[in-house]
Amino acid sequence: MQDASATPLAAPPHAALRPRVQAWFEALRDRICAEFEAIEAESGASARFVSTAWDRACDPGGSPGGGGVMSLMRGQVFEKVGVNVSTVAGELSESFRANIPGAAEDPRFWASGISLVAHMANPRVPAVHFNTRMLLTTRGWFGGGGDLTPMRLDAPEAVADAADFHAALRGACDRHDPGYYPRFKAWCDRYFYLPHRGEPRGAGGIFFDNLDSGDALRDFAFVRDVGEAFLAAYPAIVRRRCREPWTEAERTHQLLRRGRYVEFNLLYDRGTLFGLRTGGNVEAILMSMPPEVRW
C-alpha cells in the first residue's frame, strides 16, 4: 500500500492541510459515533459501533493507495448506521480525468472524507445522510452536504424536524457567506431528486462541491462548521422522536420509502457509481443501503 500522505502533487494551498483535514474527519467520526452510542444506551440498548479497516482495491489503470475505516452499528434506535472515513490517493484512470477538476494536467489525486448514513428503526425518526470531504488534484477543493429523509414529508413532526435540520445547516452557512445556504439548499434539492418518479428523496438539506473560495483555511473552517451543525441538529431530532409510538402502517410506509433511497443510490448517486466503477470497496460503498426494504 502506497503512503497516501506522501503522494506528490502540484500543491494548491490545500496540500498543507492534509493531515489536519484527515484528523478532523476522524475526530468528528469519533464524536458522532460516541453520541449515537449514547442514544442507544439511553434507550437501554447496548449496541456499539463495529469498525473494519480496509485498503483501497486496485483500480485498473491507476496506482491506488490509502484506505479507510468503516464503522457500522445495528442497534435498537439506529436500525443500521454506517460511518465511513477514508483517505485515498492514486492516479485517476483515463475515463475519469476529464470530469475531475485539475486532473487533465496530472492524473494524481488525494482525497479524504467522512460519510454517514443512518436508517432508523422507528419510522417517526427521519433517516439522514451527511458527508464532507477534501479533494486534491492540481487543484484543491471541499465538498459535502447533508440531507434528511423523513418518512412522511407532510406530517407536522416531519416538517418541524426538517425545519430544525435546515436551520442548523443555515446557521453554519450564514456564518461564512450569506449566499451559501440558498445556493447549497437549491443544489441539494436538484441533486436528491428521482426523475423517474418525479419525487424528491426527502426534505433536503445542503449539497456543495468544488468549493474553493481562494482561502483554503476559511473553506476548511466552513466544512468543520457543517460537521458541528450536523452533530448539533440530528441527535436532538433522534432523541425527541425515538420513543414515539408507531403503527405497522407507518413501518410499512418507511420500508417503501427506503426503496426510493435504494433507487436513488444505485441509479443516480455519483459517489456510489464512481466507487463501484473504479473498484472501490463494495462493502464500504454499499454500507449506506437500508437494512430492510420493501417494494
Place this chain on the structure above:
Amino acid sequence: MQDASATPLAAPPHAALRPRVQAWFEALRDRICAEFEAIEAESGASARFVSTAWDRACDPGGSPGGGGVMSLMRGQVFEKVGVNVSTVAGELSESFRANIPGAAEDPRFWASGISLVAHMANPRVPAVHFNTRMLLTTRGWFGGGGDLTPMRLDAPEAVADAADFHAALRGACDRHDPGYYPRFKAWCDRYFYLPHRGEPRGAGGIFFDNLDSGDALRDFAFVRDVGEAFLAAYPAIVRRRCREPWTEAERTHQLLRRGRYVEFNLLYDRGTLFGLRTGGNVEAILMSMPPEVRW
C-alpha cells in the same frame, strides 16, 4: 393514444407477424398466470393476479403509443410475482437511435413482449426471470431469455433445480439450432453478472437478442418454444420445493441475495435503465423489485 399496430414502417418479414406475436405473448401470460394461481390454490391460498392496464407515458422527443397490462400477485408461495405484457410503438429519441439496429435510418419502432419476475416466499424455491419480445425498426428481430436465481448456489437441491431449468431451455434451443444453447447460455452468464462484486446473479439460463435468422417464422417458433420450456420447467421446480421447511437463517440469506438482484437491476439491467430514462411506466418497470430485501 396512437394505434400501435398501425405504425407504418419499412416492413421486414416480421411486420406481418405483429398481431400473432402480440396474441402469443398475451396467451402465454394467461397460461402462466393460471398455472401460478393453481400452485397457490394447491397450497390452500386464495391469491390471484391483479391486472392493471397502462398507457405509455410521453417520451420527450418521441411520439409514443401503445401500452400494456401488468399482472401482479402477492401470494403465500409466490411472495411477489409480476408479469408484464406490453405492445408499444413510437419514435426513438435521438440519443437511442445509434444503439438500436435499423433505427438510424428511421426512428420509428414497434415492440411487443412479455416479461416476468417471481420472488418466492420459501428460500428453498429459486427466484426466476423470463422474458421474450419482438422488435421492429427498419429491421425486425426477437430477443429474450430466462434465468434462475437459487438462494444457495451450491446446495444439491439448487444444483438439481438449475440442471432441470437449463435442460428445458437447452431442449427448446436444440430443436432449432445446436449452436443456440451454448451461445445463449454464455451470453446469459456474461449478462447476469455483478462486476462490482465479482459474482454471478444466479445459476444462469439463456439470453439472446437481435435474433434474426432470415426466417421470421422460424425465429417466432423458437421464441414460442422458449416460452413453453419456461412453462414446463419452472412450475415443476416450484411445486417440488415450496413445501420444504426452511430456517430463519435461510430466509435472511434469501433477503440478502435479493439485495444483489436489486443491485443488478438498478446498476446494470439495460431494460430497466432504458425504461426509466425514456419515461416508461415506473410501476411496470420496477414491478420486478423484490417485495422484501435486506442489506
